[in-house]
């Protein structure tokens with residue numbers, strides 16, 4: 488009998504895409520920011536400095552630049568925005584990752600992608616990573632979260648994206664699994680906090696400091712198995728060693744605070 492084998496506490500894995508399934512150092516996010524600013528310069532004729540300010544301001548106040556533009560009544564179609572912002576990203580920096588593919592295939596859970604990006608970008612990144620879209624049960628993306636923005640007689644300009652609770656609710660509903668048995672992996676502390684607020688189990692990816700809302704912290708997908716073997720129904724390799732060490736430390740500490748008895752007593 489394998490005493491290291493446990494049943495996995497997770498039925499479903501919910502993966503963010505950008506800076507989660509590939510490392511943050513590839514320059515994609517930086518290029519995306521530059522493209523957003525250039526979009527503001529070209530479309531609205533603002534100066535470069537103003538564009539940088541607006542991008543940051545819209546992100547802070549509305550969650551994204553597109554959300555800010557639509558909320559303020561600007562006539563921008565999501566497809567126009569995404570094709571400009573994602574159209575010239577350095578996708579060539581994303582290299583095939585057969586180890587990640589194998590890792591994903593080895594997980595017994597249903598896998599769902601949950602990204603704020605549009606579907607075209609998600610497909611392009613998966614293609615560059617060499618990962619079949621079919622590995623994921625479904626891709627929850629900008630279009631899934633915002634079907635109203637693609638209707639001709641639409642009156643709502645609200646953009647639903649992580650970290651809004653509405654976005655996480657959509658993901659939980661589509662995943663169809665108990666949030667307490669769903670593991671949500673994302674590189675954004677804000678997204679992780681939103682997931683935790685709705686009962687998801689959470690993994691903060693690629694950061695050095697674990698936040699209160701993160702149940703786990705991993706450097707990247709490459710050390711997922713070492714850090715969260717529970718996904719595969721396994722115990723942490725050094726868990727027993729740690730428990731033994733902790734009990735020795737506790738015994739020593741207890742011994743040190745026990746009153747000593749004198750020989751004469």
Ligand SMILES: [Mg+2]
Nearest residue numbers: 503505506674
């Ligand atoms: Mg991300």
